[in-house]
Every structure is written in structure tokens, then in C-alpha cells.
Amino acid sequence: MQWSPLRPVGLVPAALVLTTIAASAEGGKSAGPSEFLLVAQIVLLIAVGRGLGEIMQRIGQPSVIGELLAGIMLGPSLFGWVWPEAQHAIFPKTPEQKAMIDGIAQFGILLLLLLTGMETDLKLVKKVGKAAIAISIAGILVPFACGFVLGEFLPDALLPNPQQRLVASLFMGTALSISSVKIVAVVVREMNFMRRNVGQIIVATAVIDDTIGWIIIAVIFSLASQGAPDIASVGRAVLGTLTFLVVSFTIGRRMVFQLIRWANDNLVSTAPVITVILLFMCVMALITHLIGVHTVLGAFVAGILVGESPILTRQIDERLRGLISSFFMPVFFGLAGLSADLSVLRDPNLLMLAGLLVVIASVGKFGGAFVGGTLGGLNRRESLALASGMNARGSTEVIIATIGLSIGVLSQNLFTMIVTMAIVTTMAMPPMLRAALAKLPMNKEEEERLEREEFERRGFVANLERPLLAVDESVNATFTAHIAGLIAGMRGLPITVLHIGQRAKEQEKGRDEDESHEAVVKKAAETVSVNGDGEAGGVDVITRTRRAELGETIADEARKGFDLLVIGVDKVTASKERFDRKIEDIAAKFDGPLAIVAAKGKHLKQPMPDTLNILVPVSGSGVSKRGAEVAVALAQAGSGSLRVIYVTTTRDKGAQRGASRRLNQEEGILRDTGDLAARYDVDITTTLRVNRAPEAAILREIDTTDVDLVVMGVDRIQGDHLSFGGVADAVLRQAKVSVLLVSSGEPHRGPPQTS
Template structure:
């Protein structure tokens, strides 16, 4: 490990030397801005920043610390001190050259705040809102008062404009009171405490801190622009911010979702959703700038709205995160480090003031958060963990300090002191938080919730984002719409209804509004939402009609990122031991999971029942567990009963022995199903059948119980035609009750089929 680090350091130094020589030659050619120097600066900031970030992560520190240290190393603090001519050649202070990379850094700020907003969970904030608000207020007031008092006593030499001390003092108060939601969230997540109760409160409090901090910065920005305490300008900034937030989280939330959906479904160019998100970010940044607020608030709110969109959030996050983390973050934080000349701390007075600033910032934030946690009903241990986590200033502090420097509120020395404080508090946060959380016990309720959430990470239903319902004008289609509505209603998923009948558009328009498939979906979803403890939100429904051949229509829809297709058409089974041709065509063009619905029995007369009595066969396979998961979800949403059956066939060694010892595997599989149902508070009845063919046992169970729906998880079997295996085929053909077959996304070779 040390040899690797030395080798990496040698490579960086060699690259630095070569870049310096080339930069010197380039500087001599022209006095104007140079694209070569811009690229050289970016190369060094990314290479050194990412390299140090990697080292920081390996020793338990956030990577942003390494990126800040990279700027300090490449700046006047070290490189400029050792070799000032080379540092000046690579990072000249000419306004034109500096403006080129500053522009990239400003875009980086917006993108960083966009990503931070996308990571913000508003439901989390609402859940712990009362405690978080109490903690946030106390955690802001105490350090704000300390920072304001420090600002009032700062020497005039540290202020760029001593006559505007009030603005500088307000800015110091804000700088000391705000926490970095990004650093806090990253550290808590890396320590696997994001979903702990105290972890939720820490992140929610940091979110509120950030929001309040940006509003205060907006007021200070207005004050700095006016040069005095102008009540009208302050009122404009505050009221403008409140109106902007109100409109954003009402009309804006819906508008952002519709724009993302429209771009994904209608644009054929590369990454259209990313384009729309970037345009939204820039538009909202311009709006906040127009009302007298800094652009970062607009980007932050845009990120929250994008993160609230129920579709494509994971893909968007993955694509944006790589670009921001690998390019914009090293450049922005590297430039912040470049602007901090730590060599000025050789002055004993400045060093003492910086130490005082770190102590006041830490004691003020720690003490305020601890008092707020106590007032918010937390235990002493929880309050200690909270206070430890809230002390990290990190990226938010650097952004605020950069803004303060750019608008003339902070001097260069004061900026350096604040950046130093941000680095020290951020590096101290992880070990303090680890020590505090290690002593924090987990209660039974929290343990059960975490186990359920861990299961849901690997689950199918919990990770659905966007189902597609393909229907014709049959009764079976209405029942399929009811099933799809129950699934979508559990988490407020947007759903697209695709009418695939030959005259789908005209026939659907001719149906009674209350009987339309859209109405059935909405009614089922609203029933689920009304019974749910959490606010799942309304289900957004889009209707599409088939305009081309069925296969072409399905292929066109499949590219839009649907992760489940529910199929409800009049004829499911053909005459010759195979599915209907339409089902075959749909399965051939849609590679994702299918849910094939076949309404029978009472569901032909009542296709949108008030309750479902479900039977689900299990075998212990992954696809069988998927079927059980869907069955549990439908039972929870449909307020019905759930029966689970496992059939131990003569192929099972345990069944052949016929001993209770030999049935351990089978009872274990049934226990897994019971545990799954218990996680969602669904009552189930389990049945174990021995020495029977699976299909015969399942059909017998249907005849002797009151079930009205069989849910089976099935694999696609490779072949010329769609097949789910002999057991599924027999149940589908012979059962006198409705059947729902939930398939895997990929076909497998036929073989070793087990019910």
C-alpha cells in the first residue's frame, strides 16, 4: 500500500512537472486566455483531487476533503510556496483565464446542488418533522448567535468593507450555523445508519438547516447588493423565496413529473430526460436569481422535484452522479482550495483567530444541536449522535464561503479561515459520529423496520417504478385493470394504459366513463391509498391507443422503461396447448417481467371485487418468491385472505422418506412465506402437500377452499412459443378461479421444473 501511494505520488509529480513546462511555453506565446491552460488546470484538479479523494475514503473520510486538499496543495499554500513561478504559470491570476475555469466551477455548483436536492427525501423530513424542526431551530440559533458576535468583534483588517460590518456579521453567523447535507448524508450512508431513526433525524435536520441557510443567504445577498439594511429588498427576497418554494412544491412538482415523463416517452434523441432536467435546473436557477436569491437555491429545489418524480429516478441519479463526481466536484472544490492561502496562517494572530473560529463553530453547533435534540424528545445518546453529525460543514460551507467571497462580503483571509474551519469540522465528524452511534442501541420496532427495508431492497414490488397495462375491451381486461390499480396504488406509481384492440380508441371512448379501464385503475388505487398509513399520493394515468401492428406497438412502448407489463385480453389460451397469438406477440416484444391475467369464476361477473382471496404456490425458487411477493402485496392492497401452498413431490428426498425431519426444507420455505407476509402485516394460512403432482395438489386446494385468485411466479421457458412450464399451463387451463402468472424478465432453458 505505501509503495503504491508513493508510485502514484511520483506519477502526479511527473505530470505536474510536465504540465508546468508546457504551461510556461504556452504562457510565453500569448497574453490572452488559453484553452491549453484551461485543460491543464482541469487535468491537475481532477487527477490530484480524485487521487486524494480515494485516499481519504480509504481512511474513512469523505472524498470531498481530498478534493479540497488538492486545491490547497496546488495553490499558494504549498505549490505556490515551493515553486511560485510554476504555480503562477499553471494558475495565472489574469481575469480572462480565471473566468474560464470559474465558469465551469459555477456550473459545478448548480449540478452539485441539483444532486443534493435529488438525494433529499421529503417523506423522511415529514416523518420526523417535529423533532427535526425543533433541533434545526436550536441548532441554527445558537451557532448563528456565536458567529454574529464573532463578526462584530473581528478586526477591521479582516473585513473587505468595515462599514458593512452588519452584513459580514450576518454572513459569519450563517457560515457557522449551517451544516452540509451532502457530507452528512454521505457519511451517514457510508456508515449504514441512513435508515436508523437517529440517522433519519440527522439528515432531515441537515435538510432543514440547508433550506433555512439558503433563505438567510438570500437576505444577505440582497443586503450586500443594496449596501444597507433595505426593508423593501429584504421583504422582496423573503417573500419571493416563499412564493417560489410554494409554487415549486405544488404546481412545479406536477409540472416536473409531466415534463420528465413526456421527454422519456416522446423524444428519441440520446438522454432526453437528462437534457430536460438540466434545462429545468437552469430555468429555476434563473428564476431565483431574478427574485434576488442566489442561483443555488433554484438548483437545489429543482433537484428535490426531480428526486420526487416517481419514474426513472435511479437511472437519472446514476448518470448524473458519475459526471458530477468525476468532473465538476474536483474542479469546484479544487478551486475553492486554490483560493485558500493557508500560508497566511503563519501569522500568529490569524492562526489564533482561525482556531477560535473552529472552536466557536464546533461548540456552537454541537451545543445547539444537543439542546435541540433534548427539547425534541431524543435521549441523551441520540442527542450526542445528532450533535456529532450536525457539526460537519463540508461542501455547503465552501459554497457559502465562495459566494461570500464573490459578492465582496468576505476578505481573502476570512475566506481562508472559513474554509479551514470547514475542513477541520468535516474531518472530525466521521470518527465522532462512529463513536456516538456505536453506543446507540437499536429498539425492537426499529430493528423490524430495518429488516423489512433490507428485504425490500432485494424485492420486486418495492422496486417497481412504472407499470404498463395492456388491455382490450373484454371483462378480463377490466379485472386486469383492477389488479394493476392495486399494484400502482400501493406506492402511487404512474401507470400507462395501452389499448391494444383493433378499434381500441373508438371503443374505449364509447364506454361509460365509470366503466373505463382508467376509472377501474383509479378506483382500485384510491382504495389502496385511503387504507394506507403512508401518504402514497395519487396515481397518474396516461392512456395510449394502438395505432400500428401489435408487435410494433409493444416494442415502441417497451423502450420507454416500463418494469412490469400487466396483460388483460379476452382470449388468453389458444386451442393447441399454447397461449393466444396476441399474448405470444406481446411477450416476444417485451423483455421485462409480465403479469398475465386470466379472469374466471365470479370475476367474470364482478371484475373489480372489493376483496381478493388468494392462493399462491411456492417452491423456494427466486421466481416463486416473486409470485409470493406480488400475492402478499395484492392481499394487503385488496383487503382479502392469503393462502400459501407448498407441494413436496415424489422427486423430493424428504417426501420419499416421509419423515418430519425430511420436511425441514419444505417447512422452511413456508416459514419464509409467513415471514414475508408478517413484514406487511398480512395474515396467511400455510398448507403442505406431500406425494402429489404439483398441479393436482394446487387444483385440489382450489376446489376445497374459498380462494378466487391463484398467483404464481413462473419462469419463461425458451422455445418457439411462450411457455411457463407444465404446472402453470395445467393450472391456467383447469382452474375454475382467476389466475395471475407473474413471469421473470428473461427466458431460461427448459428443465428441472418444480412447482
């Protein structure tokens, strides 16, 4: 049977009837809070919310709209209007029962802000900072002024406490000026504009809007809690907020990274990193509460710090997103919808005020963002796209409205009007933004940047997050540590040094501190920061010592999420075309990419060279490109030279046919490698050789040039022992200079694809 997008809605009446009957029976047993009713409420909110969210996504709307509509359907606006007895039975207004699900919703707010913070890309804000800040200021001031003026003229009947009109007006200004980062980012990403200039500015502006909005909300919360304007208390709240932010983004950033890595590397229980993140979020929320501002600011900042952690961010994000999206979001937004009684809009005056609120919010935000875009240097079409994107309030608006209702700044009717405004502006934004973005052409500079970023996105080095360095006490280990430090230093990657020698602990204690592998890694990384653009450099190094059998030690480390294992041991090869047993044991327990280093020649005397003269063979295969990437990165970091050799073999029977086509292919491969080097400002020398045996041509190139390191991208060949094919084996054994083999992750079936 073909699936119908409306089929989930058919479950709603049946679920409501069954739940109502059961709720009525349960309600007759006890007047106190009921666990049964709590579970029934959660079941309905999740089932209806997720079902409507699915439908919304299929028609191009954010799923949060479906979750809000689910609450409106289950609340007094529809279900309570059609069958009030049943609605009251399922969602009674007794304080004890309401407090049970409200507690879940309040924790859901913190988790939603944590996730929002994790999605906040501060690097993007820095990248387009000047334009985004200018646009954000105008995009906030205009709608904020409109909301403040509206708050000053609201009838007293709409305010829960007319004596606190100033607080309500400030709250209205904030509510109208904020945008939803999540919904803006979803639409921009869906349109493939996330990496376009205007797309980055739109998202960065929304991030700044959100951040400023949460700070303002925190201060308003402090103001509201005083009962009357108090300059001293507001001053304390502002000073406390600024201090909190400064400490968070200095000491806090480092602390979060250390916490995440410690939990990931040392705790053996299920999902320990998630536990640490949730505890950290709660502590940050408690801190902001203690300094007199709302807990949401602490959760939001905690999310930003977690998102900036250089390790495991993808896995963390996926696990948290699943829990929040499937449980807490439908419960929270469903409850927000339940609190919004749209039946009050049958009053012509309230309906007119709600319409006026939507118009003022849309015109204020659209106009402010358009003016800001123009002042920020965007053209008319780009400013139009920006203004279209900024008008979505979405989940952010609902969270703010819920906070306003809970602290007594908003009345029930005003809350309903704001939720209505959030729904209308959010549903209008996606089609408007899609239409505006579709008309934006791409300039040459932007096209070149996108090509470069797309290449890096598909690249190997640019996507490394956490390398593991396995070394013993040999000279080769020191040279390997130098190589690993250069790779890690290119992007400031945290690196773990694992000492695997039999006497590793005693040997390391006996070493001079400046000669330790950790010191070698750090020194190499600092060299990168001097030679590079200043963004790379200092790396965080942690030391581990082998405490069990070699295979068991590597297996334990492999479970911690490393994406590259760099091996440096005294003996690399053994007899009969095999690697040393130690290397085979290591490789057998690590499924990811390997980098095996063999120091030779001058590197045995000088394992920490000032420069590297590199030769990289290329063939056009995927592993060959990976080797070329590593070679280019090392050439850039090591301030040396780079030679590229392509060997065309005469082994094939048809070698004499199609010479012209083959020449074009060879030139294309060399040109691609040249383009790769040019992206990193590395000068290269290219060589084309014709030889029946590729290994012979590579070895001859080594003997006739001044290279001191060969970097080869190789495939792991499936078999009963570690092998990278005959070409790699010949170069590794016969070359008189150092060799670095960079392998693919999984064993390759079939003929080897070496460089």
C-alpha cells in the same frame, strides 16, 4: 506490480513541469485569454483532485477533502510558494483568463446544489419530523449566535466593507450553523446506520439545516446587493422566497414529474431526461435570481423536485453523479483551494483567529446539536452521535464561502480561514461519528422495524417504480386493468395504459368515459386509498395506442424503463400447451417481469369486483415468494381473503425418508408467508397438501373453497416459445377461477421452479 495509494501523487510533478513549460510558451504568444491555459488548468485540477480524492477515500476521509487539498497544493499555499513563476504561468490572475474557468466553477455550484437536492429525502424528514425539527432549531440557533457574535467583533481589516458588518455577521452565523448533508449521509451510510433511528434523525437534521441555510444565504445575498440594510427589500426577498417554495412544492412537483416522463417517453435523442433536468435547473436558478435571492436556492429546490419524481430517479442520479463527480467537483473545489492562501496563516494573529474560528464553530455546533438532541428525546449516547455528525461542514461550507467571496461579504483572508475550518471539521467528523455510532445498541422496536424494511428492500412489490399495462378491448382487459390499478395504487405508482387491439382507438372512443381502462385503473387505485393507510391511492395514468406492429410497439415501450408488464387480452391460451400468439409476441419483446391475467368465472360478469378471494401456492423458491408478495398486496388492496397452499410432492424417490426434516421445511415456508402477510396486516389461511401432482392439489383446493383468483409466481422457461412449466400451464387451463401468473424477468435454465 502492486498498486500503491501514493502512486497518483507521482504524476503531479511531471504534469506540473510539462504544463508549466507549455503554459510559458503559450503565454508568450498572446496576452489575451488562452483556451490552452483553460484546458491545462482543468487537466491539473481534475488529475490532482481526483488522485488526492482517491487517497482520502482510502484512509476513510471524504473525497472532497482531497479535491480541496489539490487546489491548496496548486495554489499560492504550496506550488506558488515553491515555484511562483510556474504557478503564475498556469494560473494567471488576469481577469479575462480567470473568468473562463470561474464560469465553469459557477455552473458547477448549481450542479452540486442540484445533486444535493436530489439526495435530500423529504420522506425521511417527515418520518422523524418532530425530533429532527426540534434538534435542527437548537443546532442552528446556538452556532448561528456564536458566528454572529464573532462577526461583530472581527477586526475591520478582515472585512472587505466594514460598513456592511451586519451582513458579514449574518453570513458568519450561517457559515458556522450549516452542516454538510452529503458527508454526513456518506458516513452514516458507510456505518450501516442510515435506517437506524439515530441515523435517520442525523441525516434529516442535516437536511433541515441545509435547507434553512440556503434560504438564509439567499436572503443575505439580497441584503448584500442593496448595499445597506433595507427592510422593504429584505421583506420582498423573504416573501418572494416563500412564494417560490410554495409554488415549487405544489405546482412544481407535478410539473417536474410530467416533464421527466414526457422527455423519457417521447424524445429519441441521447439522454433527453438529463437535458430537461439541466434546463429546469437553470430556469429555477434564473427565477430565484429575478426575485432577488441567490441562484443556488433555485438549483437546490430543483434537485429536491427531481429527486422526488416517481420514475427513473436511479438512472438519472447515476448519470448526473458521474458527470458532476468526475468533472465539476474537482474543478470547483480545486478553484476554492486555489483561492485559499494558507501562507497568510504564518501571521500569528490570523493563525490565532483561524484556530478560534474552528473552536467556536465546533463548540457551537456540537453543543447546539447535543442540547437539541436531548430536548428532542434522544439519550446521551444518541445525542453525542448526533453532535458528532452535525459538526462536518464539508462541501456545503466551501460553496457558501465561495458565494460570500464572490458577492464581497468575505475578504480573502476570512475566506481562507473559513475554508481551513471546513477542512478541519470535516476531517474530524468521520472518526468521531464512527466511534459514537459504534457504541449505540439496538432496541427491540428498532430491530423489528429494520427487519421489516430489509424485507421490503429485497421485495418485489415494494421496489416497483413504473408498471406498463397492455390491454385490448376484452372483458379480460377490464379485469386486468382492475388488478393493475390495485397494484399501482398500493404505492401511488404512475402507470401507462397501452391499447394493443386492432381497433383500440375506435373502441376506446366508443366507450363510456367511466368504463375506459384508464378509469378502471384510477377507480381501483382510489379503492386502495380508502382501504389502506392513506399514503397510497391516486395514480397518474397516461394512455398510449398501438401505432405499429405489436412486437415493435412493445419493444418501443420497453425502452422507456418499465419494471413490470401486465398483460390483459381476450385470448390467453392456444392449443398444444402454448400461449396465444399475441401474448408470445408481447413477452418476446419485454425482458422484465410479466404479469399475465386470465379472467374466468364471476369475473367475466363482474370484471371490477369489490373483493378478491385469493389462493396463492408457495414452494419456498424466489418466484414463489414473488407471487406471494403480489397476492398479499392484492389481498390488502382488494379487501378480500387470502389462502396459502403448500403442496409436498411424493414424486421424489426419497419421499418417505426424512419426513421430520421435510415437515419442518414445509412449516417454515408457510410460516414465512404468514410473516409476510402479517407485515401488511392481512389475515391468511394456510393449507398443507400431500399429492403426487402439485397441480392436482391446487385444482382440488380451488374446487373445495370459495377462492376466485389464483396468484402464482412462475419462472420463464428458456425455449423457442413462452412457457412457465407444466404446473402453471395445468392450473391456467383447468382452473375455473381467474388466474394471475407473475413471472421472473429472465428466462430460467433447467427445471421449472413454479409455485
